[in-house]
Amino acid sequence: MDIRALRYFTETVRLNSFSRAADALHVTQSTVSKMVRQLEDEVDAPLLIRDGRHLALTDTGRVVYEQGQQILASMQRLNAEVRDTKAQRLGHLDIGIPPMINILCTPVLKAFRERHPEIALNLKEDTGPQIEQRVANGELEIGMTVLPADPELELEVMPVARYPIWAVAQAGSFQKNRATLRCAQLDGLPLVMLNNEFGLTRSLRGTFGQLGIAPQVAAQSGQWDWLVAMALAGMGAALLPEPFIHRIATDQLQAVRLVEPEVQWQVAYVTRGGYLSHAARAWMEISGELFAGGKSGA
Helix, strand or coil: CCHHHHHHHHHHHHHCCHHHHHHHHCCCHHHHHHHHHHHHHHHCCCCEEEECCEEEECHHHHHHHHHHHHHHHHHHHHHHHHHHHHCCCCCEEEEEECHHHHHHHHHHHHHHHHHCCCCEEEEEECCHHHHHHHHHCCCCCEEEEECCCCHHHCCEEEEEEEEEEEEEEECCCCCCCCCEEEHHHHCCCEEEEECCCCHHHHHHHHHHHHHCCCCEEEEEECCHHHHHHHHHCCCCEEEEEHHHHCCCCCCCEEEEEEECCCCEEEEEEEECCCCCCHHHHHHHHHHHHHCCCCCCCC
């Protein structure tokens, strides 16, 4: 059924006049008459009883008029919601963020909520590899991970920030006033590291292999603050990205930056490529403006 013909018909009934409907619709009277006849042809029944200057609805006309009002109202709501979505006032976004990255996203989340309060935002916390898989499966529109991402998933990768890695250990573990530590000097050193599913651990193990060194992994955890506690207890040096070093407030720990090579904790967005919703583009735009650290350690 032609929506325009339905609109012309309901306006004619509402105003009880072809001429007044034509004026309201800014078209000619013959156009209104033609569209009403077209609608009658489509339903294969007369809709109006034309009695001089007065119009009356047939039984079929009454059904079409009542249902037509609802259809046109629904179309108006649809158009309004589409406009709002395009203007980023409405929408829905599922985004995956690993626990290690979520604290960096607080400024982005705050700005997003302030600028787009009507967009429904659903944050999914999981490990980087799991988020990559869920994006590839279409469960999440966008996700964050730590590079390198799984190449077999063929995801579109958009790096947003990178940070150097620091070794944190009990005070006195490194030379006094030392600021850096060569990666080769980790050989044989007890370490406490994140679990193997974390991108940082994958990256560090790759570096160890390239250098031919074999640090002693004393313990692993999925919680960075527990790694700090283990380092404080003297179990070994915790290897953490720079943003977490700034959160450690104790003179009982010593932190040095890894160099030669300088291992990077690289944070990136992953998508399936192609179209992104207005809500996703809004998040990405704010993220580009505010993401904590930017290109720190470049």
